[in-house]
Amino acid sequence: MPLIDNECFLLHAEEFSQVHNFITPGDRPITLGRLALERGQDIQVGINGLFASHIGIFGNTGSGKSYTLARLYHLLFADFKQSANFRKRAEFLLIDFNGEYTSDANDSIIVEPEYKRVFRLSTRTNNGSRLPVAAETVHNAEFWTVFLEATEKTQKPFLRRSVESTFLQTKIATADELRNYVATLVFDATHSNDKNVESDIIIKLLAEIAKCFGGNASIDDLIQDYREHLHYNSTNRDWYYGEAPNRIFSSLPAFEEDVINAKIANLTFPVAGLPDIDQVRLKITLNYYADIVRGFSNKEHISPLLMRMDKRLDDLKKVIVVGIPAAAENPPKNLTVISLKDVNVHIRKVIPLLVCKQMYEEKKRLNDPTCYLNLIIDEAHNILSESSERESEQWKDYRLEVFEEIIKEGRKFGVFVTLASQRPSDISPTIISQLHNYFLHRLINNQDIKAVERTVGLFAAAY
16 A cells, blocks of 8 residues: 555556556457446457467356356457458357357357357257267277276276277178178077076177167067077076977087078178267177177176166267268358257266367367367366266266366467356366466355465456
């Protein structure tokens, strides 16, 4: 505070403006608002200094976080949307958990519809939008490990063997190869000496294969045939087909030819048009039953993985489509908004991770310093929380590692992150510490205040 007899100097208007504006020489300014106690004084920031950085917007619910976020990017697009260079080189992805940026009434939020594309995802119906995803992502074992929350010791090695297996890839390449391999598995099941092989394992195998094709009438007919005529004698531990006196026992050559090969030869497998997701599902299914029949894996360890896969794959198919379509937009639309309002909790965590990682890896591959990608995540605590109890530790660690790498290393490749959240204390401290610019609204919770204070040190807010 000044003391008595200190000299005071009245600032000129230009000097007073410099105190309240954050613009480096040569940067283009945008006006965020006006100083509350000095109505004629605008608060300005430089576009390059702000948007070529990581931004954090924090405040309690109702304090105006989403408005601030929308306002910032609206001002950016208002200045640059007509620029051909901007249209060509700047890309923005907005993750919208509550559908605030995609409602019909507010379809011009941030920028007019002609400059953005909107994906309204839904796991409730089959009528929602579908995100294009690269085939390499779907055929990546790491993705399936995370998506299915595979355990480290048993399920993760099994998934890696299944997804990356070139042997299994050849077995599902043609209908003939697949029929031969299924026949081999059925034969091995009926000649196994393992006491843990169940009497209905063949029915289960065929039923799971049918699911990979979205249903299959020829397999359904064979399942019905086997249910009625294929039996297992638990006392003699022997399989036979038919009724006395015409039983064909598994020890007879006719069993393999007439009961297995001849019947499985009638199965129709449209493998040529099988989607990538179902290809991976088929490889996982075949490898699971091969391991169980041959005694390589314990059913109790691996079967929960298949149960999770059955439940989650249907939801995944509702929100993604494999294959990146050729760019048909000229000039391309700069802003992509992904609404997760109508998706379930698990997919809500998977999609941001999947999309952000895919786009980041593409930016690293291109390594073009003249092109920029801004990842904008509203309600960021939904996917960047350290304290979630609904997921496994492995899944949480992987999710945080991906986003921590993006925010730590992304600037080298022109990737920047904007976060808005009610609970900065829930977000990984590593992520919070890497932010360059902060917009702080009203914070009530002491933990949230301390989380920001530890990162920023000494801060002051002007309204």
